[in-house]
Amino acid sequence: MDLSSWLRRYAAGRPHVLLVVSRGGTGVRLALEAELSRRGWPIAAGPADADVLLVAGAPGPELGSALDAVWAAIPQPRTHATILDAARVAVELDRAAAELVAGHPMTGPLPSQTTVDGGPVRSGEVTDRDDAPHVHRSAHGEHSDHTKHAGHGGHGEMRMPGGLPMADLGQDRDGLTLDQLQVTLGPVLSDWPAGLVLAVVLQGDVVQRAHARLVDDPLSLPFWSSDTPMTDTDRGDAADPSRHAAARELDAIARFLAVAGWPAPATRARRLRDELLAGASPEPMCAAAEALCRQVRRSRTLRRMLRGLPHALDLLTVRLEALGQAIVALRGPAGMAATPEERRPTTVSAAAREHAGSPLRSRLNLDELERLLVGTDLATARLLIAGADPITDEDSDRTGGSAPHAAAAVPARRPEQAVPVGTDGRDGEGEAPSAGHDSRHSHE
Amino acid sequence: MSEYLPVLVTLGAVLVLVAALYVMAAVTATARSALDVVPFAGGLPPAQHAFSRFHVRWYPVTMVFLAFDMEMIFMYPWTLVVSRVGPAAVIEMFVFLGILVAAVVYAWREGALRWT
Amino acid sequence: MNEPMPIPAQVTLPWWWALLLPLVLIAAAWAVTAFDAVVTARTTGRRGGFAVPAREVARLLVGQRRRTVAADPVLWRAGSAVLPVAAVLAAVVIPLGARPVADLGIGVVWFNAVEVLAWAAVWMAGWGPNSVLSLVGGYRFVAQGLAYELPHMFAIITAALGAQSLRVTDIVAAQHDLWFVLLMPVAFVVFLISTAAMAFWGPFDAPVAADLAGGAAAELSGADRLLFSGGRWMLLTTAAAMAVPLFLGGGAGPLLPEWAWVVVKTAAVLAVMVWARRRVPRIRMDRWTEISWMVLVPLTLAQALVVSIVVLAQGGL
Known part of the structure; x- marks a missing residue:
């Protein structure tokens, strides 16, 4: 007992810290990541490896119930x-x-009970996905068929040995009939959009x-693209928007590198x-x-791993x-040559370049x-x-620039046969979509 | 067989250590009983059991691997007799390996070593 | 030229070394963990890091264990425990100085056979908890095994071929004039690469990667996690230490006693591993399998052919 407390x-x-970011929590996340890195506290990849559950920003009811489940x-x-x-x-x-x-075993309030609108979320409840305010369509019939009834066991009632159904058979993209597993990823994952x-x-x-x-978190002023970037005043001349934009892109590239499993440059970018x-x-x-960009651009291993994906x-x-x-x-x-478009890379014309x-x-x-x-595949x-x-x-409805022609920027998904893509290869010719692609569209 | 005696002693020692670790953890753990949880996939509850027939897309690789793995059974004893048997041993082994490699090249051309 | 000989009494260490071996390996793995943590701290601009393994062990000792819904507890717990057991059992044939704990006549085969247990262990740990992400992690390691194992075996067997013996002490003795790293550099490099893959280390850590929330280890906590991650460090240490008798002349070296040279050389190999992890982004198996089979396997076979010709030439033909 003494040994244990020692x-x-x-x-x-x-x-180890499990970091959960609410949609309005980017600013707090950045402060948290900087402080964790300064202290050398590692960020946990999931609840099993975590000691501290830290929520950055105010969670809405849905994220709140996920938080309670993760806490449990x-x-x-x-x-x-x-x-x-x-x-x-x-x-x-x-x-x-x-x-x-x-x-002490924590007996205090659940993580969700600090939601901004005050009232504690009913524990274990998961907001029905088709009624969630930010989903304006229920095109995917399969979700309402399979996922609604199952797994409402929140943290209170974990004992459900047979409460879950097994996976169903279904056609796969290679023409085989195999188990199809319904999985909901997020909102609590590392290096994952809030x-x-x-x-x-x-x-x-x-x-x-x-x-x-997206979960139904309360939104405040968007952190990156707002014109008054920093609300806290202790951050130097942070009002400089071009500095802000560079930090944003460093954050994004760090996330990509972290997911690609290259922690050293990811850490440097952060x-x-x-x-x-x-x-x-x-x-x-x-x-x-710029040195970082060069290193990433020159990495033959990274290129070889990504080529053909x-x-x-x-x-x-x-x-x-x-x-x-x-x-x-x-x-x-003067660091201020940035045009308004370049400051706001969220709109279609911004941060954009002429490509092909x-x-x-x-x-x-x-x-x-x-x-x-x-x-x-998942990776x-x-x-x-x-x-x-x-x-x-x-x-916004389907956030991220809702221009009607936006899809044109993304070529149709290539079929799986390894089509080698050049370094800047955007071969958007219309190959036949794969079986998986087809089956998705058949639901719409 | 006596040369394996130290191996058995080592096995015993490491098993005792593993058991000791579990005992120690049972004493020092903040909560004695295990925590019952649902599998984690991001915070929302699972809809189905994860145990399923997993789509092993690299299945052809396992077949090619098996062929080579069997070949190793010949190759281990072969290393002991190379100089005693002479060039014949080397030639025979590498002709055999050459045939296997030809099969691998064929499998590669058929796309068996690639699955995304 | 090297006929199997009856074992002289001095070939193995005294029997109580068999009891000590797990502790030696734990200490070595501890040191590697601390070294890696210090390097990590440096790259993030901090000092220290020496205490990281101690704090981690303490953290996992006070941590609560977990049980997932409808798990397969036997496979799951066994998966964690098998890793350190396999690492120690593989280490019995490694000479700690001049002599190993057990000087098996088929030492190389033993090492190879035991370390492959990692294959089963990671898959079991991934399958056990009935969790999608850890299941995917477990299967990632099976695919990884299919890619790394053959070049690994060919690299090991090339060393055995050079000495015409499967006994590890014979392989060391055969390097009296020329270290095998010079005679068979390709085999050495391939051995290092496949060692990292076997210990799912560095660029080959996809089975336990953060993009799967920890993959095969995603649901492990407390003592189970300590066994799994500790076993992984021990496996890395064992495999790196095996490179010393196979390719780096064992305990041979000036001035220092033999055991010290083994320590120094093992540390050098591990330093390369720690460095490589930071240097290279994660390797995807759907890419690596092709490289492994079409480049590394032919290369190691060519290396084996060269070595066997050298052996024939030395045999007076």
């Missing part, structure tokens, strides 16, 4: 905190460490169908991002960011070029993303999601 005290020097899956000793203000990050982390040392929920049908690890939506936001002088930052190289190129542009804007005369004669936005919306994911799907970097903190 071990707890020692272990609390380096707790974290082994003791554990603690949680919801941080709404970037200034409170250090205080809350200290408090979390102290609670881990105490090691608030994204991706309902997929898997055969093996291949995505047969995908439906993306450090650059944090230093930029903290007001470091731009010139050395620009040089370092549908759109992965394209999206990496988009990310790198968006970063390159942001650096140019940051470095430009067609305008290419640097971020995809959820519709486009869904289309890319069909037929890919590729994660890469594409990170590369697409959909905007989730803005209040």
Whole structure:
């Protein structure tokens, strides 16, 4: 017993943190990531490896119930905190460490009970996906068929040995009849867009169908694209929008690299991002960011791994070029040469470059993303999601620039036979869509 | 057989250590009983059991692998007799390996080594 | 030229070393973990990191274990426990200095056979918890095994071929004049690559990657997680240490005693591993399988052919 508390005290020097970001929580997330990296506290990939559940920003009811479920899956000793203000990050982390040392089974409020609209969420309830306010269509009949009735066991009633059905058989893209698994990925995953929920049908690890939506978190001013970027004042001359745009692209490329399993440059990109936001002088930052771009661009291993995966190289190129542009804007005369378009890379014309004669936005919306994911394996799907970097903190239907012609920027998904893609290859010729692609469309 | 005695002692030692770790963890754990959870996939409850017939897309590779794996059974004893038997041993083994490699090249051309 | 000989009494270490071996391996794996943590801390601009393994062990010892819905507990728990057991059992044939704990006549085959248990262990740990993400992680490792195992076996067998013996001490003795790393550099490099893949280390960590929320280890906590991740570090250490007798002349070296040279050389191999993990992005098996079978297998076979010709030439033909 004494040994146990001594071990707890020692272990609390380096707790693992499960970081959950609400759609309005980007600012807090950045502050948290910087502080965690400063302390050397690792970020956990899931509840099993976590000691602290940290929520960045205010969760809505749906994220709240997911939080309660995740909380119920974290082994003791554990603690949680919801941080709404970037200034409170250090205080809350200290408090979390102290609670881990105490090691009491937490009997306090559930994580969801700090939602902004006050009222505690009924525990274990998951908002019905088809009624969720941000989903304006229920095209995917298979979801309402299979996923609604099952698994309403929240944290309160875990004992459901036979409560779950087994997977059903179904045609797969290779013409085999195999088990189809309904899986809902997100919203609590590392290096994942805030608030994204991706309902997929898997055969093996291949995505047969995908439906993306966002949880119903309360939204505030979008962090990246707002004109008054920083609400807290202790961050130097953060009002400089080009600095802000560069930090945003560094954040995006860091996420892509982390998902691609290249932690060293990902860490470097995040450090650059944090230093930029903290007001470091731009010139050395620009040089370092350009060196990073060069390293990523030159990595033959990365290229070899991504080549032939549908759109992965394209999206990496988009990310790198968006970063390159942001650096140019940051470095430009007086650092303020950026036009309004370049400051707001969310609109169709912004952050965009002429590519093969067609305008290419640097971020995809959820519709486009869904289309890319069909037929890919989970690892590729994660890469594409990170590369697409959909905007989730803005209040629009299918967020991310809802131009009607937006789909034209994304070529139809290639069939699976390894079509080698050149380094900048965007061969958008219309190959026949695969079986998986077809089956998805048949539902619409 | 006596040369395996240290192996058995080592096995015993490591098993004792594993058991000791579990005992120690049972004493030091903050909560004695295991936590019952639903599998994690992002926070929303699972709709189905994950146990399923997994689509093993690299199935052809397992077949090619088996052929080579059997070949290793010949190759281990072969290493001991190379100089005793002389060039014949080397020629025979590498002709055999050459045939297998030809089969691998064929499988590769058929796309068996690629699945995305 | 090297006829199987009756074992002289001094060939193996005293019997109580068999009891000590797990502790030696744990200490070595501990040191590697600390080294890796220090390097990580440096890259993020912090100091320290030495305490990381101790804090992790403490954290997992006080951590609660978990049980998922309708899990397969036997396979799941066994998967965690098999990793460290396999690592220690594979290490019995590695000379710690001049002599190993057990000088098996088929030492190389034993090492190979035991380390393949990792294959089963990771899959069992992935399958056990009835969780999609860990299931995918487990299957990723099976695919990885199909890719790395053959070049790995050919690399090992090339060393055995060079010594014309499957006994590890004979292989060390055969490097008296020329270390095998010089005679068979391709086999050495392939051995290092496949070692990383076997320990799902560095660029080959897809089975436990964060994009699957931890993959095969996604649902492990407490003592189970300690066994799994500790076993993984021990497996990496064992496999790296095996490179020393196979390719780096065992304990041979000036000034220092033999055991010290084994330690130094093992540390050097592990340093390469720690470096490579940061240097290279994650390797996808659907790409690597092709490279492994079409490039590494022919290369290692060519290497084996060269070595067997050298062996014939030395045999006076």
